[in-house]
Amino acid sequence: MTLWGYCDDTGVGKSSIVCRFVQDHFDHNISPTIGASFLTKTVPCGHELHKFLIWDTAGQERFHSLAPMYYRGSAAAVIVYDITKLDSFQTLKKWVKELKEHGPEDIVVAIAGNKNDLGDIREVPMKEAKDFAESIAAIFMETSARNAVNVEELFQKISKYLDSNESFKITRQPPPSNKRCC
Numbered sequence: 001m002t003l004w005g006y007c008d009d010t011g012v013g014k015s016s017i018v019c020r021f022v023q024d025h026f027d028h029n030i031s032p033t034i035g036a037s038f039l040t041k042t043v044p045c046g047h048e049l050h051k052f053l054i055w056d057t058a059g060q061e062r063f064h065s066l067a068p069m070y071y072r073g074s075a076a077a078v079i080v081y082d083i084t085k086l087d088s089f090q091t092l093k094k095w096v097k098e099l100k101e102h103g104p105e106d107i108v109v110a111i112a113g114n115k116n117d118l119g120d121i122r123e124v125p126m127k128e129a130k131d132f133a134e135s136i137a138a139i140f141m142e143t144s145a146r147n148a149v150n151v152e153e154l155f156q157k158i159s160k161y162l163d164s165n166e167s168f169k170i171t172r173q174p175p176p177s178n179k180r181c182c
């Protein structure tokens with residue numbers, strides 16, 4: 001799975017979403033990603049465990065050319081924009097186009113409108129983003145890594161979607177006896 005998104009000034013919150021998902025933690029002073037970070041998390045899904053192998057890619061423009069290295073081998077891609085930055089939503093559309101043209105044919109696309117705790121300075125209406133996601137058959141959720149809103153749910157939704165699709169590539173592991181694991 002690959003996460004990416006881009007915003008001119010501060011980041012859209014990709015690393016913060018992954019940090020919330022993997023460690024249930026939010027760092028106000030998180031550093032910009034250089035290149036990409038790799039993290040894993042195993043979550044229960046029905047009677048199985050799903051192991052997420054996550055590439056958190058850098059949003060800065062100088063790293064854009066590296067993106068194909070990460071999405072080419074991915075079963076799913078989460079494209080993140082910042083609901084308070086219209087330009088990040090416009091950039092998301094460019095990434096969707098690139099993914100459709102150069103990404104794996106069956107890649108699952110999820111769109112996350114992050115920072116929804118900042119709704120009072122919102123620039124991207126939720127309906128516009130939802131309609132766009134529907135038009136490309138993508139999963140859509142507004143999230144807040146800061147307030148832990150919809151982050152777990154986003155990954156659960158992707159997990160369920162991939163589970164219902166025979167061609168998914170997330171590693172399956174046998175569940176341990178009576179034990180939940182993360």
Ligand SMILES: Nc1nc2c(ncn2[C@@H]2O[C@H](COP(=O)(O)OP(=O)(O)OP(=O)(O)O)[C@@H](O)[C@H]2O)c(=O)[nH]1
Pocket residue numbers: 005010011012013014015016017027028029030031032033034057058059060114115116117118143144145146147
């Ligand atoms: N209010 C609010 N701020 C957030 C949220 N998520 C991230 N941030 C802040 O946004 C800034 C950028 O977050 P990052 O997680 O580094 O963003 P990124 O997309 O990984 O950035 P790059 O690594 O540069 O691509 C940081 O100051 C975070 O604290 C959120 O849900 N709400």
